[in-house]
Amino acid sequence: MSAPITAGELDAAGAALAAESARFAGLGWMRGTSGNLSVTLRTDPLRLAVTTSGRDKGELTPQDVVVVDAAGAAVPDQPRPGRRPSAEAGLHARVAARAGAGAVVHVHVIAPVLAAARWPGGIVLRDLEMLKGLGRSAHDDEVTVPVVPNGQDMTWLGDRFDEVFDPATPALVVAGHGVYVWGDDLAQARHRTECLEWLTSFALAADQHTS
């Protein structure tokens, strides 16, 4: 059994999540109050700090964070109980557990969602230097970013994720919805999200220019 999560630890996670959320909001990838970010605080049992639901993601404070368990439910034993996690916290937890991620980004960036509409069976990428940003190779490698249908039941959606999960590809596109991208920490998850946006923007535009 791991040590309890302290207020200072949660504040630090909240500050990092608020800063990253503001950065994504500035990019226009968290329109409305969409999207949420998480970091893994404990792995046994799993505990994530996830941004709270329904707030403008450009205006979060370090207090706009809640601790959830492996099912995405708020745990009672936390420094600031009573805040409501996003329903999507359940998928964050599934991703963190399965991929061993230290941070998960869920944003409504538009290019990957358009690419998923264009290629609903998975977005195939190859021969692009930016693939290195996803931990893959720029040559002689074919990367398929998996696409799953949208859903509101996180257990069902987590099962879809499990079916398509590939340890070598740190991203998932939910059709008509947005992306989940993960990494060892928030910086890596953000860098990978930026690379996925570049890659899918490129793939869509190249498809237009050559068709």
Added chain:
Amino acid sequence: MSAPITAGELDAAGAALAAESARFAGLGWMRGTSGNLSVTLRTDPLRLAVTTSGRDKGELTPQDVVVVDAAGAAVPDQPRPGRRPSAEAGLHARVAARAGAGAVVHVHVIAPVLAAARWPGGIVLRDLEMLKGLGRSAHDDEVTVPVVPNGQDMTWLGDRFDEVFDPATPALVVAGHGVYVWGDDLAQARHRTECLEWLTSFALAADQHTS
């Protein structure tokens, strides 16, 4: 009969409207001196605080606000009489009265206007998570954002709005012009405007990619 509007109350509304206008201007959605924003101050009789006409919307001050009645006309009994409301204040008032809105946003964001040119009978959206940002469902729901022709007579335009108004859809596109989006307060109206922009950008691009 409701209480008179105080200078402090109008200043607070003006500060909120100026801050929101600057944010929209930063997004490029209030080019030139276009667009205007309002908040509802009283409902019986109806009184709105609306941004003044002809100013750069990125440079408004809390004083650039005027109180209008249900016809969009400046009322004589206000803390700073003499400022000229936009002609479009009349449609703000119609929207606020009919929809019971606390805030109305009118901006010249380009994607919904392009979508209205593409689908002049109404912009049909379905199976998109961002629809939740408009208060609708991401699944098994078909949302038609109504489109009305442009006009300079706000009574005529208000009648067109009345014909297409659906309480479940907090947005109206005026063809060749811009959007009206509303909500309980400025934050909700802004979030819905952002979601409408995302949804119409997505619909246009998806239509291009698949046609």
Added chain:
Amino acid sequence: MSAPITAGELDAAGAALAAESARFAGLGWMRGTSGNLSVTLRTDPLRLAVTTSGRDKGELTPQDVVVVDAAGAAVPDQPRPGRRPSAEAGLHARVAARAGAGAVVHVHVIAPVLAAARWPGGIVLRDLEMLKGLGRSAHDDEVTVPVVPNGQDMTWLGDRFDEVFDPATPALVVAGHGVYVWGDDLAQARHRTECLEWLTSFALAADQHTS
């Protein structure tokens, strides 16, 4: 004969031009060191304050300004002689003289130049509210933004401008190059430039979506 231009007067013009240039540079409309802005200081004889050549337009200071005459040549009798005006100052002066403009904006904003490539005989716009931002009507009005071929001889280019000049349309597109937009002052010239960008972006996208 008008009064000499004082250092204070030129400093004020330089500060306004630097601030506006930085704003346009932030929009990405003055890439490289492209573009230049001017204000009219005297009309008899004509004297313009124009930004100096070859500087990053996001980093101008109030000193990066030079006084030119009706031919766009630096005048000897000025507070800070010796700075080199852009060759394009000659066209600024032609526009200011013919249109009676208080300010002229020349920027390499891409949408109008693309529209000129699409419609080299002139960009026809109608039934768009944003036309009011150019001083025209949103209805029952057809606005043709004139297009002239590019050239390096400002006398020749000024003659082309003279041939297409319409007092009702405060804008000119130079094919493969950029735009000149004017108004009573820098704010109006900027607002009109923003509206022209919106209008031409709209026209191009609408043409794509319906063709």
Added chain:
Amino acid sequence: MSAPITAGELDAAGAALAAESARFAGLGWMRGTSGNLSVTLRTDPLRLAVTTSGRDKGELTPQDVVVVDAAGAAVPDQPRPGRRPSAEAGLHARVAARAGAGAVVHVHVIAPVLAAARWPGGIVLRDLEMLKGLGRSAHDDEVTVPVVPNGQDMTWLGDRFDEVFDPATPALVVAGHGVYVWGDDLAQARHRTECLEWLTSFALAADQHTS
């Protein structure tokens, strides 16, 4: 034999490189941790200050710089040894040596890479004022921006660069990857990068509108 590189000299180069990197990152041209910038410190033997590998390019400090030789390898005799240069430093050095450049910019800006996918034999540009920003003429001049295939071996890639190098064209596009652009100093290299982005964006869009 030239004088040793002092800590003060390297700090100054690092500060300039960090500031330019942050500017490019703000434009979205250094997504993930992609890209790198260099300045030439000595020519005999060749010494470049190049940004270090694997950092967020919007968050570099003046210390995130390393001195490399003509092969792109870190030299032992430098103020802060031990930092790892990007593998791409090898191509920076090849470009600096061959072109006599004072600064080289390598960024993953998307438009030139898309243009290279559209025109893999070289991107032909003509009759565009922005060509002056590359040191060419706006008229009666045909500029071919060379395209080389991507590769991870900088010696091989440098040989490809040697094959296509034209002293009159200060830019190279690496297919599926990004651009190298150079100039006398960082400001000129940046201005040319901005112009290349404008030119390739224009060429792609014009090709779409007319095809």
